[in-house]
Amino acid sequence: MNKPRCQLLAALLSLMLLTGAASAFAESAAYVTDEPITFEVVMQDVTYIGDLNENSFGKWYEDRTNVHINYVEVPSDIVTERVNLMIASDELPDMFIGTVVQADVNGARGVFKALNGLIDEHGVETKKLFDEYPELLPGMITAVDGNIYALPSINACYHCMHSQRAWINRDWMTTLGLEYPNTIDEFEAVLRAFKDGDPNGNGIADEVPFTGANQANQRIYAFLLNSFVPFYDEWYHYIDESGTLQFAADDEAFRDGLRWIKKLIDEGLVDVMGLTQTPDQLVQLGSDPAAILLGGFTSFTWWQGVPADVDSSDNRSRLYSGLSPLEGPDGVRHSVTTSTAVQRDIAVITKKCANPEAAFKWLDQLYNPEVTLRSQVGELGVNYDLPPEGALGINGKPALYIQHWLGDGETQRLNTRMDNIIMANRSSDFRLGEMADFNDPETQWSQEPRLYQETHDYFVPYENVSYYVPPLAYTEQEGADVNTYQTHLKDYVTESIVLFLTGNKDLDKEWDSYLSQLSALHVDEYTAIRQTAYDRQYK
Template sequence: MKKWSVLLVALVFAVVTVLSGCSSDSGQGGDSGDAKGKTAITPPGQLPIVNEKVTLKVLVRGNSSVEDFATNEFTKWLEEKTNIHIDWEVAPEKSATEKLNLVLSSGEYPDVIMGFGVSPTQMMIFGTQGVFLPLNKLIEEYGVETKRMFQETPSAKDLITAPDGNIYALPQVNECYHCFLSQRMWIYKPWLDKLGLAMPTTTEEFREVLKAFKTKDPNGNGKADEIPMAGNPINFRDGVDSFLMNSFIYNPADKRLLLNNGKVDVSFNKPEFKEGLKYLRSLYAEGLISPLSFTQDANQLKQMGESEVPILGASSGHNMGTLATLNGKSGRWLEYVAVPPLKGPKGVRLAAYNPYAVSNGQYVITKSAKHPEAAFRLADYMYNQEVTLRSIHGRIGQEVRMAEKNEIGINGKPALWKQLVGWGQIQNVHWSQTGPSYRTSDFRLGEVASPDQPLEPTLYKETKEKMEPYKVSLDQVLPPLFFTSDQASELADLDKVINDHVKEMIARFVTGDVDLDKGWDGYIKNLENMNLKRYLDIYQQAYDAKFKKK
């Protein structure tokens, strides 16, 4: 009996082995044989990406211009082309950062994390832990459009490669001229015209304009309902200090990091920053800045700008869509014009500048991905020019078309494409700049310069004429940096504690909740106790390792 038992076990083992072997040989095309899922991948560049439909679970940052990612026309088109179905989890814009942090700490990961701009610090921490898959081999084996992008824009590969040599996330490459100088102030021109006011050129002239907006009833309804200036704290560019602080000291990006003679520094602990806060405090004390500027979100700010009777005079922001719906029926978005950088009391007049066109961390494949090859191929396909055009603007022949002979682009060269439907409103046709895409300067400025679609030509003109003359020199701009895993772990806590404190204290100083003169030394002391010096040392080490190797 014992002999037969042994023979039976051997027979079962043999059958299982044969069946397993058949299963492992069933993949076709470029299947790498990954144990997570043996998907029949077609050869690189060929569609569909998979012969048998697969599903990817994607966590995406919500986009107020996208009605529903699941029913979106571009999503359906992409799924049909690739044979990949996307199971979406959408993180609300307002709480997207918290949602991402919660997911990363949970241990339960989607296949793909898209649209969050995952930070270099997070990439190094979760990349070295194996949560984020390194993409180098996938790029080498399956990359078609990604390799083309790297060849045409070599800086892209350099900027997304971590110190350990790995690429943990795919970027959005967007050589957007007006985005390089995006910290702008927008002012309601009809009010300037009605009150006979010139465009302000100094901080004090700007104060006088805001006073006139507050007291002279420019909307003509006989009510004191005008809001001279407002902002929102969610997006740095919309904050009250984003544009105006550059009249006192260089105030770049949300972390206010800069280069000072090759040394990494910050603006927010300098006497000039304090002077800028004094100016903002004086505007607030005179009722010229709305108290809601420190609590409301982007949609609430836009509601101010879109009120039936105009009530909002000015706000800082990337474009006019900060204050009113781009291409909205009211047309009010076109009535806001850019204010040139204002000269401060000591002659400072700067435009913050960031020429680095690579937005990293846009597409991460996690260790939970059952079909990592398919997930990568999907992202690679999105760098194709036609796919980028569809993902950002819509269907060719409906929302956009290719340019005709003799049509001229925004850059004065022969045009490449023409926008047919206004961009920026809520819609369900495209992803509105979510996820991987590849736009060179020639591609962006190759849009037909058309008066019936004035957004891009207007932003180009406003930036060229008003912002570029005052842009800071490149040697003051801190490039995007990566950190070692040890640096990243240490920096994660320092970054949050320090920048949360700065943001909180800007609001408290401006509103008068904390007296600026009495509270400044305590604020500086708190920054020291939060180890600001170590924070800057880590950035310096990363900068030196990247740019001072020789």
């Protein structure tokens, strides 16, 4: 076929496509296609949702879009391996959702399609999203080469943004007549009183003043260090006033923080087991049926340390409230903000997809508020009901839905929605639009209202968003280097912190060798690459 004829044909075809699409839109704005089409989508297999091919949201969305989806599920812990094998062997689906691996790299290689044109042409809901988050989009999701390969999810999860939390026993404080601690010295005094004052009243010194567990968001030092230096347990970087990335784990303030925590451990005010124990061991300690043992603990939620309301007869979790970050000697008092509402790299269209327009429109509609409500909350009458006139949500604005929390095991594997695994736009108003009747005294103890309230009262006041390094886009080489460096640094820093705190490494004598080992692990290159990427993307 010669070139002019080929172009003519292409023009004709695209005209046909355009008119087809236009007529479909004329009928119903939500419809994607007239002719039923089928796509294959790879998603995560999570335990709390059943077979996606039988999921009632999938059927509902198929009716709405006329697009049939074959869902392929990959167990969530081997997503990287499986997706890499699929790419290596060219065994590609039409789309990946929630299972995207290296969107920028694979996009530049042509495995994933660049979406810029599609967004301009068909991105009805996507553009609304860009208007909603002008400071983040589309900059945050644009690859180094200027293309957008992957669409984001929006999850404005208020409480998730302060994931480094701690909880303290208010009942013990009342018993012992203690004030809520604001500084590290006051905190130390509270812990000492917990330890010596027998607040649980059983005559045995079995109280554990403060503990934690060895898992993300539960590490004791990751909370307490924020009285000395902004400490992000994942990357160890924060942005200072001049816009420069600072590596926190080689700072003098970091060393002072470790000295203080070590002192607390040596005096038995912080449980040394809390550095290494598993989350299961922590909750077992907090659930002791004979006595309340925990004074305070670092955890994402209260029920990771003490039994949730439904589990215990004594409503133990209600004795605890959030523990704000404490003010350190230099006035540092920081609540770690670990995320933004935008989750990068959620959905891509692969080169195998024969009809990217339809695929994109299908994805685009997932941001629609009605679709998001259906995909994230579920079925009307089963998972939620419409609130009565005038009812308010958690945020005090008119409520959008009454969530039905389904408790026991059978209904946990419910198959009426694809929450957290399919792309969606869960804006702040949407998430906090869950009805909460605060006239009912029980409401404050139910999960979402309580998470909101505790976060609002104890953690948000100390946030400093400007410290937070947002997700960065790298070139292929940068990405490979940063990953290697971060893995090695994180292992070494995590291990060294525990050794310093347990006294197996000396904070004075072995500090220099610690610093030189960090250099050997390329800490300077690591920071430099991240700084370059940050400047390129956000300055």
